Amino acid sequence: MAKDARRELPSVDALLRSDPGRRATGRLGRLLLKSAITDVLADARAEAADGRAPGPDDVLLARAFQQASRVVTGLSPMINATGVVLHTNLGRAPLPEAAIRAVDRVARGYSDLELDRATGQRGKRATRAERLLVALTGAEDAFVVNNCAAALLLALSALAKGKQVLVSRGELIEIGGEFRIPDIMAASGTKLVEVGTTNRTRVTDYRSALTPRTGAILKVHPSNYRVVGFTASASGQELAELAAKNGVPFLYDVGSGLLRGGHGMPPEEPSVADALADGAGLVTFSGDKLLGGPQAGCIVGRADLVGRLKRHPIARAMRVDKLQVAALEQVLVLHATSRRDELPVARMIREPATSVHARAARLAQALDGDLEGAHVVKSESAVGGGSAPGTTMPSWGVRLTVADPPAFAARLRVGSPAAICRVEREAVVFDARTVTDEEVPHLTRAIQYALEGDDLVED
Numbered sequence: 001m002a003k004d005a006r007r008e009l010p011s012v013d014a015l016l017r018s019d020p021g022r023r024a025t026g027r028l029g030r031l032l033l034k035s036a037i038t039d040v041l042a043d044a045r046a047e048a049a050d051g052r053a054p055g056p057d058d059v060l061l062a063r064a065f066q067q068a069s070r071v072v073t074g075l076s077p078m079i080n081a082t083g084v085v086l087h088t089n090l091g092r093a094p095l096p097e098a099a100i101r102a103v104d105r106v107a108r109g110y111s112d113l114e115l116d117r118a119t120g121q122r123g124k125r126a127t128r129a130e131r132l133l134v135a136l137t138g139a140e141d142a143f144v145v146n147n148c149a150a151a152l153l154l155a156l157s158a159l160a161k162g163k164q165v166l167v168s169r170g171e172l173i174e175i176g177g178e179f180r181i182p183d184i185m186a187a188s189g190t191k192l193v194e195v196g197t198t199n200r201t202r203v204t205d206y207r208s209a210l211t212p213r214t215g216a217i218l219k220v221h222p223s224n225y226r227v228v229g230f231t232a233s234a235s236g237q238e239l240a241e242l243a244a245k246n247g248v249p250f251l252y253d254v255g256s257g258l259l260r261g262g263h264g265m266p267p268e269e270p271s272v273a274d275a276l277a278d279g280a281g282l283v284t285f286s287g288d289k290l291l292g293g294p295q296a297g298c299i300v301g302r303a304d305l306v307g308r309l310k311r312h313p314i315a316r317a318m319r320v321d322k323l324q325v326a327a328l329e330q331v332l333v334l335h336a337t338s339r340r341d342e343l344p345v346a347r348m349i350r351e352p353a354t355s356v357h358a359r360a361a362r363l364a365q366a367l368d369g370d371l372e373g374a375h376v377v378k379s380e381s382a383v384g385g386g387s388a389p390g391t392t393m394p395s396w397g398v399r400l401t402v403a404d405p406p407a408f409a410a411r412l413r414v415g416s417p418a419a420i421c422r423v424e425r426e427a428v429v430f431d432a433r434t435v436t437d438e439e440v441p442h443l444t445r446a447i448q449y450a451l452e453g454d455d456l457v458e459d
Contacts, residue, residue: 006048010057012037020061028068036068037061079419079443083395083431085348086385090420092288092295093385094344096334099293099327106326113322126325132332136259137272139283139300143309144328145318149175149184151284151297152253156188156216158312159249159282159305163215165190168201168233171220181220190215203234203242210246217243219280220253221270222389236270240279249305252280256387257291257298259335265290269388272300281305287324289387292343293331294324348433349383353394359440360396360432366444367398375399381433397431399424400447411450419446 015021015037016030025033040063044054054060078090086092095103106113116123124130126144133142145151156165165185172194174180185192193214196205206217217239236252243250254270261271275283282305287296297318299309309315320328331343340346360376367374379397402408405423412419412428422429435443 006045009041009044009048009054010060012041015041015057015061015064018057018061020058020065024061024065024068028065028072032068032071033064036064036071039067040064076418078413079417079439079446080434081397081419081421081430081432081443083379083381083397083422083433084384085345085381085434086289086383086387087434088385093292095294095327096292096331096342096344098334098342099330102326102330103323106322111322111326113325125322126320126328129325129328129332132329132336133298133300136332136335137276137283137300139276139306140303141301141306143299143306143315144287144320144325145297145299145315146320146324147295148253148255148284148286148297149179150318151299152251153184153188154309154312154315154318155251155282155284155299155305156185156190156218157314158309159251160215161189163190164193164211164213165216165218166193166195166206166209166214167218167220168196168205169194170196170198170201170231170233171218171222173220173222199230200232201234202232203238206234206239206242210242210248214246214248216249216251218251218253221255236275236278236280240281243281244279249281249302250279251282251284252278253284255285255289256385257285257287257289258387259291265388266391269391276300282309287328287331289385290345290383291331291335292340292345294327296320296324296328344436348381349393351433353396356433357396359435359437360398360430363430363432363435363440363444364398366440367400367447373401377429379429379431379433381431393433395431395433397422397429399427399429401427402451408450412446415446415449417442417446419443 012034016025016034021033037060040060044060048054080087080090112123114123114125129144130142133139133144145154167181172181182192193209195201195209219236219239240250252275254272254275256269258265258269258271260273261267261269272283272285280301282299282301285291285298287293287298291298299306334340334342357376364374364376375398377397377399379395380392381395382392405426405428408428409421409423412421422431430443430447
């Protein structure tokens with residue numbers, strides 16, 4: 001009878017008591033290391049059950065050390081050479097220097113987060129940001145919560161719980177992490193009523209679906225895809241008029257956080273100001289997309305509706321913390337004082353292709369000292385992050401042909417400095433639009449480190 005390899009595996013305590021285990025305990029902590037070893041041994045038992053050799057003790061310990069070290073290290077900076085400006089996996093919008101300084105200032109000590117300094121009484125935590133939002137959008141009132149999904153959930157819960165909400169079938173979107181509009185609506189206690197079809201929905205479809213049980217009309221901008229061809233959709237103005245005639249609120253989730261049209265965005269990308277001008281009662285949008293700030297959910301609109309949201313019991317569960325508030329205030333100040341060029345997102349989107357080409361050339365030249373075959377190539381960048389779907393910007397990058405592109409990209413991601421690029425068949429491409437001038441020497445070093453384990457293939 002064959003010996004069960006699982007019986008040969010060491011115990012958690014045996015690995016902890018080993019010399020390498022004791023040395024690592026001082027650096028990583030016994031509880032974290034024990035948890036990592038437990039996970040690694042569970043994987044090893046599964047491998048053994050499948051007939052695969054789990055490896056010697058030192059290999060198992062090495063896996064546990066690596067897993068625990070990643071936890072201790074925490075979030076790590078990444079050089080984004082993908083060309084996707086608002087990369088969700090990389091944290092979306094990089095903050096401007098003014099916001100970084102504000103976060104640093106507030107994080108180091110106490111602040112007047114919920115203190116009215118004039119009266120000495122308790123204040124509201126996002127008052128300044130909300131006043132800025134009112135000034136920037138022309139809304140009657142504003143409210144800030146921790147993200148846009150929370151903003152929509154709160155709006156639906158406060159205004160239409162137990163009632164029907166009309167939504168076009170073409171707007172039942174899925175956002176990141178498999179969260180879907182129907183799921184958010186179910187969680188809010190509202191009943192979804194689908195109107196129209198996937199590609200064509202008219203205002204008459206909404207009118208036909210109205211009943212005494214209708215609690216709201218919801219319009220959702222399909223911010224991460226685009227339907228083209230034989231299409232039709234009801235305008236915000238049409239839906240606002242219909243909602244007003246029937247005494248129900250009209251909610252518009254524009255998503256991307258474009259305060260006003262223009263700024264290099266396509267005309268079909270809805271702006272907050274336009275949505276309000278069309279008559280929306282409430283408009284919700286993200287803080288970390290085209291707004292260029294931290295994660296936040298911004299709600300602007302009629303004072304009576306916003307007031308109901310602020311008084312709702314779940315509003316406290318969705319509030320922003322002091323670091324978000326500090327960063328958001330400064331980002332909104334940049335918008336209010338016409339200093340949008342200080343926002344990294346705005347700079348990257350609007351940067352001329354000629355200056356992107358110059359940066360790509362500097363990267364290629366820096367690499368050419370150690371290798372041949374770093375070629376400047378045309379590229380296309382995307383806004384990303386659920387904003388301006390299908391919109392690309394002409395860009396330039398550096399192309400390297402390597403023996404194993406996926407393996408090279410993996411080494412690049414775990415290196416120091418860490419970077420992420422695009423893998424294109426037999427090559428890797430570094431799009432220079434999302435790489436800053438200051439990052440070029442660091443990216444050069446990261447590429448050189450990654451190349452130590454791979455051979456360059458000459459064209």
